[in-house]
Amino acid sequence: MSKPTDSQPDLSMLVSFSGEGGVERMVLNLVNAIAERGLRVDLLLIKTHSKHLQEIHPDVNLIELGSHHTATSLLPLARYLKQTHPPCLLVAKDRAGRMAVIARALAGATQTRLVLRLGTNLTAALAHKSPWRMRLRQLPIRLLYPRIDRIIAVSEGVRQDTLAVSGIDPERVTVVRNPVITPHLMASATAPSPHPWLGNPDYPVILGVGRLTLQKDFYCLVRAFAHLRSTRQCRLIILGEGRQRDDLLELSRQLSIAQDLALPGFTPNPYAYMQLADLFVLSSRWEGSPNVLTEAMALGTPVVSTNCPSGPSEILDNGRVSPLVPVGDWQALAKAMKTVLDKGPDKTILREAVQEYTAQRSATHYLEIMGLSPSHTDAAFN
Numbered sequence: 001m002s003k004p005t006d007s008q009p010d011l012s013m014l015v016s017f018s019g020e021g022g023v024e025r026m027v028l029n030l031v032n033a034i035a036e037r038g039l040r041v042d043l044l045l046i047k048t049h050s051k052h053l054q055e056i057h058p059d060v061n062l063i064e065l066g067s068h069h070t071a072t073s074l075l076p077l078a079r080y081l082k083q084t085h086p087p088c089l090l091v092a093k094d095r096a097g098r099m100a101v102i103a104r105a106l107a108g109a110t111q112t113r114l115v116l117r118l119g120t121n122l123t124a125a126l127a128h129k130s131p132w133r134m135r136l137r138q139l140p141i142r143l144l145y146p147r148i149d150r151i152i153a154v155s156e157g158v159r160q161d162t163l164a165v166s167g168i169d170p171e172r173v174t175v176v177r178n179p180v181i182t183p184h185l186m187a188s189a190t191a192p193s194p195h196p197w198l199g200n201p202d203y204p205v206i207l208g209v210g211r212l213t214l215q216k217d218f219y220c221l222v223r224a225f226a227h228l229r230s231t232r233q234c235r236l237i238i239l240g241e242g243r244q245r246d247d248l249l250e251l252s253r254q255l256s257i258a259q260d261l262a263l264p265g266f267t268p269n270p271y272a273y274m275q276l277a278d279l280f281v282l283s284s285r286w287e288g289s290p291n292v293l294t295e296a297m298a299l300g301t302p303v304v305s306t307n308c309p310s311g312p313s314e315i316l317d318n319g320r321v322s323p324l325v326p327v328g329d330w331q332a333l334a335k336a337m338k339t340v341l342d343k344g345p346d347k348t349i350l351r352e353a354v355q356e357y358t359a360q361r362s363a364t365h366y367l368e369i370m371g372l373s374p375s376h377t378d379a380a381f382n
Contacts, residue, residue: 009061010039010372012086014077014096016046016070017053021211022291023119027092029179032057033363039372044080046073046096055184070095074103081107088113088370094122094141101144114147115370119154119178121161124286124309128214141166150369152176154289157310174369179362180294181354189271189299197235197262204234204278204341207301209270209292212242212263214285217306217328221283222248224333226255234341237262237277239270274299279341284308285327290315297321297354302344304336321345321353 011034015027035041035057042061045053047068056062065076073096081089081104089104089112091097097116104114122141126134145151145166151173153159159173197205206225210216218238225236238248238261245263252258267273270292274280280296282305289311296303297315305312307324316322322345323336 007040008084009042009086011088011090011370012042012044012080012084013090013092014044014046014100015092016096023092026119026178026180026291028055029182029359030363030366031060033179033182033359034367035059037363037367039367042084042086044077046070070099074099074106077103078106081109081112085109086112088115088372090115090117090366090370092117092119094118094120097148098140098144101147105147113149113371115150115152116145116148117152117154118158118162119288121158121286121288121310122165123161125215127286138165148172150174152366152369154178155311155314157314158288161310176365176369177356177362178289178291178294179359180291180357181298182359185271185295185298188269189275191269191272193276194267194269194272195237195262195264197237198273198276202233205276206234206236206279206281206337206341207273207277207296208236208238208240208281208283209273210240210284212238212240212244212248214244215287216240216242217283217285218244218248219251220306220328220330220333221281222251222255222257222261223330224281224283224337225261226252226257227331227334228337229257229260232338232341234278235260235262237264237273239264239267239273241266271295271299274301277301279304279337279344281333281337282306282308282312283333287311294354294357297350298357300347300350302340303350304333304340306333315353317353321349 013031017024031041031043042063045064065073067073067076091100104112145168153162153173153175156175159175162173163170193199208218208221252261274296280301280303282290282293284306286308293305293315303322305324306327307313308327316324325332325336
């Protein structure tokens, strides 16, 4: 890891690498796409626990702030801003963005443009919490977001939710699609079959990917699969780890489908599974913009999704590309899964629906919003 240098970067990015989740992957894709254009990037790290860091572009300057939590990163970030004076600071996630507002004020870094990337529908994420907790999150947002120069939302649903929660000027919140599709994704999908169930035409494989948590609602997927399995041969693979693992296995035993359910855990290459799966299902209760749905479609894999806030309806054009079903409705999900397994959408239609989600197109939009010009034209990347 490096330290701040005397030379000023073109862009500084603040992120907490605390695992191999969607935010970390999107930051990796974005920073690599920007670095490929010749811009000098300082990547400020709150946490460094992620294998994604091994894939960062070699020209990116990695700087550890020396803290392990957003709350303790305030003074290190303020010192960095005061010393380095970057023209722009891009921050991922709400809590880090609010902290950055205070750090910039402490540093007196008025010349540094502050841009926040938001990837979560806050209202949906807190819908199962008490009203006072929602108000507790909303108050600092209303106080601090007006001091952020621009906010980038990953979907129109996130944008509308941000406007409702923060009350800021709509012109300051812009939608930019996630930098999901990369050459790395497409190349990784060509790896040899990672599971013996894949590629057997007699037993179609349904795939789910994500943390085994309340948000992803794999209980709904398992129940829908059990209903479908009662009428046709098929199998279900769910990639990911989480606290609900044992409960999902118990549910599969109760529904008598344990022999047709596999939970391999986390894999660094879910794309090889997606490429060979017969159907990908997103069963989430809420999202910002579901990257795994986008990835599956980029590979031409048939999909079904819940119509959760936010993102699936935008990606699937309100159900015209592929079916959307109500959140938590396992019967409707089972019906949609059967429909798509019987006759899925054309692969070309799926790929065209996510063409705005390439890393290079996303990087172009980010640079425009941040007021940065790469050292050469973007024509070759679009």
